[in-house]
Amino acid sequence: MSELFDVIIIGGGPAGLTAAIYASRGYLKTLVIAGNPAGGQLTLTTDVDNYPGFPEGILGPELIEKFRKQAEKYEATFLDDNVVKVAEISGGFEVETDSGKKFQGKSLLVASGASAKWLNIESEQRLRGKGVSACATCDGFFFRNKNVVVVGGGDSAMEEATYLTKFANKVTILVRGSKEEMRASKIMQQRAFDDPKIEFLFNSQVQEVLGTESVTGLKILNNKTNEVTTLDDVQGLFVAIGHKPNTDYLKDLVELNELGYVKVTDNTKTSKKGIFVGGDVSDFRYRQAITAAGYGCMAAIDAGKYLAGHDH
Ligand code: NDP
Numbered sequence: 001m002s003e004l005f006d007v008i009i010i011g012g013g014p015a016g017l018t019a020a021i022y023a024s025r026g027y028l029k030t031l032v033i034a035g036n037p038a039g040g041q042l043t044l045t046t047d048v049d050n051y052p053g054f055p056e057g058i059l060g061p062e063l064i065e066k067f068r069k070q071a072e073k074y075e076a077t078f079l080d081d082n083v084v085k086v087a088e089i090s091g092g093f094e095v096e097t098d099s100g101k102k103f104q105g106k107s108l109l110v111a112s113g114a115s116a117k118w119l120n121i122e123s124e125q126r127l128r129g130k131g132v133s134a135c136a137t138c139d140g141f142f143f144r145n146k147n148v149v150v151v152g153g154g155d156s157a158m159e160e161a162t163y164l165t166k167f168a169n170k171v172t173i174l175v176r177g178s179k180e181e182m183r184a185s186k187i188m189q190q191r192a193f194d195d196p197k198i199e200f201l202f203n204s205q206v207q208e209v210l211g212t213e214s215v216t217g218l219k220i221l222n223n224k225t226n227e228v229t230t231l232d233d234v235q236g237l238f239v240a241i242g243h244k245p246n247t248d249y250l251k252d253l254v255e256l257n258e259l260g261y262v263k264v265t266d267n268t269k270t271s272k273k274g275i276f277v278g279g280d281v282s283d284f285r286y287r288q289a290i291t292a293a294g295y296g297c298m299a300a301i302d303a304g305k306y307l308a309g310h311d312h
Helices: 014-025 040-044 060-073 122-126 136-143 155-164 186-194 289-307
Strands: 003-010 030-033 077-079 083-089 092-097 102-110 114-116 147-151 170-174 198-201 204-210 217-222 228-232 236-239 243-245 275-277
Touching (some): 003 014, 014 030, 014 060, 030 102, 122 204, 136 155, 186 198
Parallel strands (some): 003 030
Antiparallel strands (some): 083 092, 092 102, 114 243, 217 228
């Protein structure tokens, strides 16, 4: 029989690791399946300035390492692997990983996060963290008095662009379709149209991000005329074309919303008794390390109550 844990935490980002600290410190036999590569979205960022407790700022990967060290101190077991399947069994759940390992848990805590969608062009990947970002709340501050470009025509792009006007001199939104086809809600579009710092380029796509150590400009393709132009004097590129929650392995067991995020029934409870949720895998609104960490803490407390029979 596969090894039995009180709680299996799926995810090694701020939500999963905070849940691990609380669960293992509460004497629950805890397994963390932390992903491969482990650590989640924070490992893809550089400076984190807004996580309380670090007045000098801290690098994303370093913050994750600290979370993990703290959880290991209380003897949570870690496995850097991805979950591919979860099944309900008598008395709990069985989890199967990418490498074919199986574990049983009396409860599950889903904290597998969401991944930002990228354009997937070589120059974008190379300059990630060096001027290319997928989170204005995280990185906007670094672009004071600079010129930035936001890619996307949905609500995320409108919101990111509007937020960035607090810092940037000028924000250009690149929309690959026409103005009429824009997906963003009318009210958020209007807010962006009315903002004197925001300019729109329609039917426009990034062909290349220019720069070696940092972003210096963009090559833009007009997909109607096939004309390629260069936007000089751009220091930042924010990709806001949506996120994908990491829930494929869960969809037959737990109710998801229309975008694939885990539906929460009551704080951190899901549609399946014994499965709790924390972080970006269900939160598409705040998406911050601090909110994910807090949410992971709540889920661990709820799982502990459930295991102790104090669930109501
Ligand atoms: P959406 O899926 O709504 O929009 C994605 C946008 O990115 C579209 O304009 C799409 O273009 C564009 N896009 C996708 N792939 C590419 C690509 N490779 N190159 C260029 N452009 C691309 O995602 P959002 O994250 O904006 O929103 C997700 C959900 O969250 C929505 O329901 C939204 O309403 C909600 N939300 C609400 C907010 C709020 O109310 N405050 C804030 C943020 C999000 P195309 O249309 O051509 O496919």
